[in-house]
Amino acid sequence: MASLPIICLTGPTAAGKSAATLALARRWPLEIINVDSATIYRGMDIGTAKPSTEEQAQVPQHLLDIRDPTQSYSAAEFRNDALTLIAAIQARGRIPLLAGGTMLYYKALRDGLDDLPQADPALRADLEARAAQAGWPALHAELAKLDPVTAARLAPNDSQRIQRALEICLLSGQPMSALLGKKKKKEAAPGHMSTAGDVAQDSTADAAAHRYITISLEPSDRLRLHERIAQRFDMMLAAGLVEEVRTLRARGDLHPNLPSVRCVGYRQFWDHLDGTIDLAEARERGIAATRQLAKRQITWLRAQPDRTIIDCLAGNAVAQVIDACAPLLD
Numbered sequence: 331m332a333s334l335p336i337i338c339l340t341g342p343t344a345a346g347k348s349a350a351t352l353a354l355a356r357r358w359p360l361e362i363i364n365v366d367s368a369t370i371y372r373g374m375d376i377g378t379a380k381p382s383t384e385e386q387a388q389v390p391q392h393l394l395d396i397r398d399p400t401q402s403y404s405a406a407e408f409r410n411d412a413l414t415l416i417a418a419i420q421a422r423g424r425i426p427l428l429a430g431g432t433m434l435y436y437k438a439l440r441d442g443l444d445d446l447p448q449a450d451p452a453l454r455a456d457l458e459a460r461a462a463q464a465g466w467p468a469l470h471a472e473l474a475k476l477d478p479v480t481a482a483r484l485a486p487n488d489s490q491r492i493q494r495a496l497e498i499c500l501l502s503g504q505p506m507s508a509l510l511g512k513k514k515k516k517e518a519a520p521g522h523m524s525t526a527g528d529v530a531q532d533s534t535a536d537a538a539a540h541r542y543i544t545i546s547l548e549p550s551d552r553l554r555l556h557e558r559i560a561q562r563f564d565m566m567l568a569a570g571l572v573e574e575v576r577t578l579r580a581r582g583d584l585h586p587n588l589p590s591v592r593c594v595g596y597r598q599f600w601d602h603l604d605g606t607i608d609l610a611e612a613r614e615r616g617i618a619a620t621r622q623l624a625k626r627q628i629t630w631l632r633a634q635p636d637r638t639i640i641d642c643l644a645g646n647a648v649a650q651v652i653d654a655c656a657p658l659l660d
Contacts, residue, residue, distance in 0.1 A: 341547030365430030
């Protein structure tokens with residue numbers, strides 16, 4: 331099994347990845363490694379379109395329900411977990427399938443990680459407290475003084491990225507853009523050899539030892555994907571999404587600055603339950619945010635030349651995915 335390529339089944343939200351994943355599992359002895367930054371959270375099932383109990387019973391699935399909504403989960407943690415799982419699945423004589431739409435996780439797994447300071451919980455808590463008082467645009471303005479290059483490419487309310495960029499500046503004493511620039515220059519230098527620090531970025535299972543094949547479900551018609559997104563969002567509402575958010579709020583230990591609450595759908599209905607917007611407005615904002623997410627996913631995918639594209643709107647899309655995998659896995 332270790333000689334087989336690692337299949338990455340990806341695509342924007344609502345592209346039909348779950349149906350294709352289950353179809354593949356009926357054909358080959360697969361185990362799924364979920365590449366999703368939202369389904370990691372316990373108690374967040376409806377709004378994340380988490381595989382149902384029945385679907386999980388059909389095929390082993392990993393990296394679901396591994397964090398409480400109060401906790402964070404980094405791309406580095408995903409990379410280490412995924413590499414460990416790949417090795418364990420292959421050792422069982424089965425085939426790992428990476429499936430999901432969190433593109434940062436794919437990048438971390440395939441390309442490695444930048445040599446940047448690790449997260450500091452105390453500093454993050456301080457930044458979140460300051461943002462709660464002054465707002466993220468104020469912290470964006472602070473970042474613009476410390477790292478104008480990074481600030482210029484971030485929206486004033488992009489809380490997660492602003493927080494990380496400020497954290498790096500404050501921990502390292504250098505702008506994040508400068509640190510990334512040094513890494514690129516070092517890698518481009520003639521005769522560059524990996525250092526112990528470079529090697530330390532790899533877990534015991536070496537990502538470079540794997541051959542990754544990306545199969546991407548992408549829409550031939552963006553408007554039809556938007557229709558799918560709206561239909562799926564309404565299905566989530568009918569299934570009890572608002573009540574799910576209400577249950578999370580009732581815990582008393584969650585707040586809008588947490589990555590879990592910032593997930594698409596959750597933050598809009600959190601605002602609704604705060605009384606700032608009505609249900610109809612929350613629905614419209616949730617659908618719009620999901621469309622924006624899909625747009626970012628598609629933009630990232632189009633920058634990846636080495637992928638097999640399948641029209642997710644085609645009536646035989648699932649069959650095409652199976653046909654694309656057959657020469658690699660049979």
